Amino acid sequence: MSRTIDIIGGGPAGLYTARLLKLKDSGLRVTVHERLGGAAETFGFGVGLTESTMRNLAAADPRTAEQVRAASYAGHDLRFKGLDATVTLHGARNLAIGRATLLEILGTAATAVGVEIRRGAEVDVAELDSDVVVAADGVRSGTREKYAGELGVRSELGRTRFVWCGADFPVDSAYFAAVQRGDGLFVLHAYPYADDRSTFLIEVDDMTWRSTGLAEYDERVVAGDTDHESVALLEDVFAPELRGRRLLTNRTRWSRFTNLTLNRWSTGNVVLLGDAAHTAHYTLGSGTKLALEDAIALADAVTGESTVGAAFATYEAMRRPPVERFKKLAHRSQAWWDTYRLRAELPAERLALSYMTRSGNLTLDDFAKEQPDSARRAIGWLGHDVPDDVAALDEWVISQPLDELGLPARVLSRAALDESAVHEVSWSEPDVWSEPADRLVGTLPGSGPVLLSGPPEATAARVDLAERLRLEGRRPVGVYLDSAREAATAVAAGRVDFVVTP
Numbered sequence: 001m002s003r004t005i006d007i008i009g010g011g012p013a014g015l016y017t018a019r020l021l022k023l024k025d026s027g028l029r030v031t032v033h034e035r036l037g038g039a040a041e042t043f044g045f046g047v048g049l050t051e052s053t054m055r056n057l058a059a060a061d062p063r064t065a066e067q068v069r070a071a072s073y074a075g076h077d078l079r080f081k082g083l084d085a086t087v088t089l090h091g092a093r094n095l096a097i098g099r100a101t102l103l104e105i106l107g108t109a110a111t112a113v114g115v116e117i118r119r120g121a122e123v124d125v126a127e128l129d130s131d132v133v134v135a136a137d138g139v140r141s142g143t144r145e146k147y148a149g150e151l152g153v154r155s156e157l158g159r160t161r162f163v164w165c166g167a168d169f170p171v172d173s174a175y176f177a178a179v180q181r182g183d184g185l186f187v188l189h190a191y192p193y194a195d196d197r198s199t200f201l202i203e204v205d206d207m208t209w210r211s212t213g214l215a216e217y218d219e220r221v222v223a224g225d226t227d228h229e230s231v232a233l234l235e236d237v238f239a240p241e242l243r244g245r246r247l248l249t250n251r252t253r254w255s256r257f258t259n260l261t262l263n264r265w266s267t268g269n270v271v272l273l274g275d276a277a278h279t280a281h282y283t284l285g286s287g288t289k290l291a292l293e294d295a296i297a298l299a300d301a302v303t304g305e306s307t308v309g310a311a312f313a314t315y316e317a318m319r320r321p322p323v324e325r326f327k328k329l330a331h332r333s334q335a336w337w338d339t340y341r342l343r344a345e346l347p348a349e350r351l352a353l354s355y356m357t358r359s360g361n362l363t364l365d366d367f368a369k370e371q372p373d374s375a376r377r378a379i380g381w382l383g384h385d386v387p388d389d390v391a392a393l394d395e396w397v398i399s400q401p402l403d404e405l406g407l408p409a410r411v412l413s414r415a416a417l418d419e420s421a422v423h424e425v426s427w428s429e430p431d432v433w434s435e436p437a438d439r440l441v442g443t444l445p446g447s448g449p450v451l452l453s454g455p456p457e458a459t460a461a462r463v464d465l466a467e468r469l470r471l472e473g474r475r476p477v478g479v480y481l482d483s484a485r486e487a488a489t490a491v492a493a494g495r496v497d498f499v500v501t502p
Helices: 012-024 051-060 062-070 099-112 142-146 206-211 214-219 228-237 287-304 308-338 348-356 364-370 372-378 390-398 435-443 456-473 484-492
Strands: 004-008 029-034 046-048 078-081 086-090 095-098 116-119 132-135 153-157 161-167 174-181 184-194 197-204 258-262 270-272 411-413 423-426 450-453 477-480 498-501
Touching (some): 004 012, 012 029, 012 099, 012 287, 046 099, 046 184, 046 197, 046 287, 051 287, 062 099, 078 348, 086 348, 095 099, 095 184, 099 116, 132 142, 142 270, 161 228, 184 206, 184 228, 206 214, 214 228, 287 308, 308 456, 348 372, 364 372, 364 390, 364 484, 450 456, 456 477, 456 484, 484 498
Parallel strands (some): 004 029, 004 132, 029 116, 132 270, 411 498, 423 450, 450 477, 477 498
Antiparallel strands (some): 153 258, 161 197, 184 197
């Protein structure tokens, strides 16, 4: 099929795609075009990789996978630092690597099999006459912008602002922490990625952005420079976490996450992958993971199909379903962190349970199997005599009474509810903090229980809206759910008060 392939973008996605293509077909002419001149210009600090991603790398390219693992920092815990305690979420499953180190490994691996890498020059897709052009030019992709009408681009900025920084020592574990300064709430995501380095990713909401001077600092930053005023404030806020050291920066300034979706990932002989094609919020550590897995699928498709069109169709058919599933999980995770202020004063165990179940892919039972003592403490607010047997926790949760409504248990039939006392409304949209959601909330009575209904495929959205109503209005809220396990998790994590079975 294709004999010449140009790749725009020398990040992980572009370099790994190039290497895999040459491994599969040494006769291909593969060229990577990277606008930055070298590793010294690389943005970012450490990136996280899951074990599932490492297994995929090992299956596609064992040698590179071994090199990545050998250069990574592994074996540390993940912890949640609440106001009253620190909770271990899980241990020894995290893997992180410096972005510059990862690029060096992938770049060397690509050139070793005959890939040409041209650095330090911009390239326009219109200048290329190759059989296939791979756009791996990131979230600000110029290629995507050029073909936006054909690709059906939809993007939306996140509600919070964040900065990537670093520290010149390895923190003891990956962890989350928050510091309150007046009306400002500064949330820290920290993890080690080398023997002498850690990533410090810091988030702030709009109230913090306005009340602490960060907005004014940002306005004074020259394009391409670091926001030194903000960094100085953050160093003061997180002085204990930094052990008196300074934050490391690299053109560090505030950003808002771009939620990006395309109707199609290719047009003509041009195909997009990684952040150029889709994004999923960093609180699931997903950007590099998705990019590398895209590269594996694209290389398989391009070398396995007889035409460019068939290759692109196969690639998208393989990757879109898992990417879309991951994006849904990441959307819920992003919304949880966007509204962290509403939960910040919860006891640490309750925060940990809420965090671990925020995306819907883990349950109370999953958390209890990993951290039984924390799980039992997390649900103690529901009643006395929490069972020692973690297998009995789900049943215990849903059997607890809801005294506020005079209900003997948290799961019941619709007939058991007083028809006149419950306000039932339908909801199915995934964004429960949007203007439509605001309007719906505005139509609700000032008090009294609410029951959320709607189509089965929108169950997660109703659970999230129920949580919003509970956090904002402190009113009893119920949802329709089929699964007892989902019901127990939603009640235990404080997202709903009761569940109605269809």
